[in-house]
Amino acid sequence: CVVYVFYVFYLLFLLLVWYVGVIRTIVLVGHSSERRLCSRCCHCCAAVHLHHQPTECGDRRRGHIHSLLGNNIIICHLFKGKVKIINSRETVPRKVNSDLFKSCRKTTEGWIGVPGEIRGYEAAHRLYGKLPWADLFQPTIKLAREGFPIPYYQGQHIPRINNTSIRELYLDKNGNLLKTGDTVKFEKLADTLETIANEGPDVFYNGTIAKNLISDIQDAGGKLTLEDLASYQANVTDAWNISLGEYKLLILNIMKGYKMNSEPKTTDEKILFYHRYIEALKFANGLKKYIRDPNFSSDKMAKNLIEDSFADSKRSLISSDKTHDPQYYGDTSHMDSIGTTHVSVLAEDGSAVSVTSSINDEFGSRVLSPSTGIILNNQLTDFCNRTNSVSPGERPPSNMAPSVLKSPSKTLVIGGSGSEMIPPAVASALMNHLWFGKSLKEAIITPVVFVDCQSEIKLESKLEKDVVDGLEAKGHKIAKFYNTVNAVEKAGSCISAWSDERKKGKAAGY
């Protein structure tokens, strides 16, 4: 079984994989709680190069994040032919404040990175596009203009924007904040998308939209300049091609040494399995700080992370009876962040796209560009506690793990959302699906563990109490959380897709 893993550079040790750019993002779709709308989203994405019906699409929870079109990482992969990663993550602006990292406060304008998403779609479209550029935007423009009912998860976050400039996007006629189920429209954003659709991507980077956007950002106290936008480039690279038989992925590499061929069944087996997995995640957290943009620093450490010998050395430090102090795993202190959306798409012709995108926290920097309707990202906070100095043009590290796994008979497109929660959740889904033979659905709904920046363990409430007690007995500090994975697979002529119920995701096809 060969897997092509591409690693989007600093994209965590995990599962890197290929990933293709796709247009999904622009796509407000995320928001809709309806299958049909979701399909459209997929169509949009897939259309970059596919022009066919995709079979899956998921995770609408963070739709709001996307709508905002400003930012992102796109990774791309394509099928027949070479696998490509399109990285259009935000970069550090030239005039970045050198003291920025002394105060890692979040959601202030100082953290806005140079948005790359549109350049990423442009690259994807240039490489694989079959539909006219303008067509890709139409479903999203329609959604933005006509509005859609606010989905549950987005609704939960609206009260937090009460005192920000974004508030005006979510007001009803009486000046009250909208709630779950109310219709929200993004008319300004629809205009902006229409301009980009009709005039092409340069209008966003070096035209009227660029001028308006920069002027709005500067008014809000941000540091971006026209030069930053005009010089933005998406980085298109080849994927790392890795054989899954060797599981060259740190967390899985550590776990495979325990030679588990079947799912842990008894309480003791489960406790031991989760304990080891948690220990592997703690080491992974401790290593995050070594992951930097390879265009600015060496990728030697990233390459080392996927070596068997490296995983062996970490595994030998795991005790089966107890956990250790956080220092044991390396300095794990970093800021946990949340946010991201993932879409997995598989098309009729075998093309596959796995895309993760983000403006970082919910509603990003919480700065609205009034003239364009774009909500700005706060992606630079991803550098916080990982480094004290950055270079202009550098991209922050990320937890994103969009992946495509391919064997002669199967294609699996998988990825997750939830920032720090992505690597543990995707690794868990892969172990359960590939090693333990569970269906995608079962693999994804299996309880996941997550280790936060304080080395505290977050467990899902459905995990049996005896297992939780057993983990506590080994010294783990425990709390609760949720995450999301979605995946689509083609095995022979059978296609299956599953989108995490934790965020009310649904698979869709058309």
Ligand SMILES: *[C@@H]1O[C@H](CO)[C@@H](O)[C@H](O)[C@H]1NC(C)=O
């Ligand atoms: C992150 O860094 C800031 C200053 O750079 C520091 O105040 C904060 O305590 C650090 N947070 C963690 C979780 O280490």
Ligand SMILES: *[C@@H]1O[C@H](CO)[C@@H](O)[C@H](O)[C@H]1NC(C)=O
């Ligand atoms: C929202 O902000 C407005 C004014 O800024 C204030 O009057 C109102 O009480 C706030 N609502 C909530 C729920 O905080």
Ligand SMILES: *[C@@H]1O[C@H](CO)[C@@H](O)[C@H](O)[C@H]1NC(C)=O
């Ligand atoms: C917004 O500001 C008002 C008054 O300044 C305050 O009462 C309210 O708690 C704030 N709301 C939020 C969500 O911060």
Ligand SMILES: *[C@@H]1O[C@H](CO)[C@@H](O)[C@H](O)[C@H]1NC(C)=O
């Ligand atoms: C931006 O546009 C101007 C003219 O409108 C052109 O002279 C300049 O070369 C463009 N810059 C970039 C980086 O494309």
Ligand SMILES: *[C@@H]1O[C@H](CO)[C@@H](O)[C@H](O)[C@H]1NC(C)=O
């Ligand atoms: C890579 O870094 C160089 C400067 O070191 C910069 O000029 C170039 O734009 C970067 N490439 C990308 C794709 O960001």
Ligand SMILES: *[C@@H]1O[C@H](CO)[C@@H](O)[C@H](O)[C@H]1NC(C)=O
């Ligand atoms: C990846 O490597 C495998 C075996 O090493 C090879 O058969 C395959 O053609 C390679 N795929 C790509 C896309 O380079």
Ligand SMILES: *[C@@H]1O[C@H](CO)[C@@H](O)[C@H](O)[C@H]1NC(C)=O
């Ligand atoms: C893209 O990033 C790679 C490092 O991953 C670097 O070697 C390459 O020069 C970059 N491409 C461009 C166009 O800057």
